Amino acid sequence: MTTLLIAEHDNASIKDATNKTLTAAAALGADVHVLVAGENAKAAADAAAKLAGVKKVLLADNAAYAHDLAEPLAALIVSLAPGYDAFVAPATSRFKNVMPRVAALLDVMQVSEIIKVVSPDTFERPIYAGNAIQTVKSKDAKKVITVRTSTFAAAGEGGSAPIENAAAAADPGLSSFLGEEVAKSDRPELTSAKIIVSGGRAMQSRENFAKYIEPLADKLGAGVGASRAAVDAGYAPNDWQVGQTGKVVAPELYVAIGISGAIQHLAGMKDSKVIVAINKDEDAPIFQVADYGLVADLYQAVPELTDALGKLGK
């Protein structure tokens, strides 16, 4: 019995999502090997080898794995399948894309976005935007699982696993990478941020996000999020979206500004430890989940809050 964890990384380092997924993978009770597939990804493999409890790291270093293309990465994982009983990956966009392809090639049903390992074959997962929690038992001999990382603690370091090279699988050659627009930001990533400041439709413009939300976020050392309404309106880029179909987050502090609180948004943030809502509509549903609600005009309250934090030495 061995579990293969497929790592989220940027070739230079391992992403926090991998540490959290390791906690879920270890709960299956078997040895855990980690697959690092990328190009020039030795540094990421070295980092994976240091994770506590990892028995072996497989490094597949090949240009075919440079750009998250689903077809070659799925082929690689399937080529390793005979040695493993479970394939576990974080539910990031990379693995939401590739893991169901792996599952179909292995003729098994993926268990998507688990939030709890009940036993090695039984898991809890949210359905209906988190309005119900299903407990499912997989009858497949090989398990393919994606993990909702916001509900698992990050595994720490302390291991020194050997690193082996994994041979690249034949690239099906079905797709090719043309380009990407990746936002460069010094702010923490949403899925690992301790604090998140999010803006909604009430922000009214991209400029207002920059003028009100971002200074508050920077004062708090926070990541910046947005509701779907704000992203659809073009006030914020798509990678800021928090919700059922965006990113699911669970920071220590979530500050929702001008967000009404549609169930689809709540699905992405209601596991946050402390929720603050600032909205001028006192009946906004966001107040039903907020620990601290402030009914106020955000254009006054947010600069005031930013100032007050400045005075605290933030």
Added chain:
Amino acid sequence: MKVLVPVKRVVDFNVKVRVKSDGTGVELANVKMSMNPFDEIAVEEALRLKEAGKATEVVVVSIGPAQASETIRTGLAMGADRGILVKAEGNVEPLAVAKILKAVADAEKPGLIILGKQAIDDDSNQTGQMLAALLGWSQATFASKLEVEGSDFKVTREVDGGLQTVKLKGPAIVTTDLRLNEPRYASLPNIMKAKKKPIDDKNASDYGIDLTPHLEVLKTAEPPGRKGGVKVKDVAELVSKLKTEAGVL
């Protein structure tokens, strides 16, 4: 080029679902059902390709109970040319859906299949990728832009860090994200016209595919509740509470 668009009948996105008290599932009796919102985006995109002269025919297919024909009619009223209903009762998992869709695709030979990225009921986000695997086709999930280049496709995808653009060798699978387009409303004349459009009736058994679930649902429960907290009167009180009571500053 023919475009195939699978659509799913789901609980309307405005309905707050209730878990049955016996833990066997969610309450579906007398609940408003609609086409999965991401599938509406898929239908819209296919129609736009047809209107731009890039697609010749748009076929919507649904797998589910007899009432799924209403979902197909919605697609036909939006402008799709014809429908295929594959009747299947009970819980049909994404893998089984993908197998049925493969059989439909083998018969229909589309140049492109557009699916919603996930259904808002089971939130699985699997069917498109599984179908691509079974057909051995290229895939681009979470599309926010789709361009046809001969028999190939250029797709911009919404990924965690931003946007990625890939080229797919056709035939291909594309799954839709929210920003791909804004679906049209069906006009009354088109709703009337849709009643005359053909829907081909099939049964899952016609394709000889085993629908036995691989995942056994042991129970369905309410999530742990979250109580609303307090309202603060001003920013000063908020900061004070966050600092002393919540301890997060």
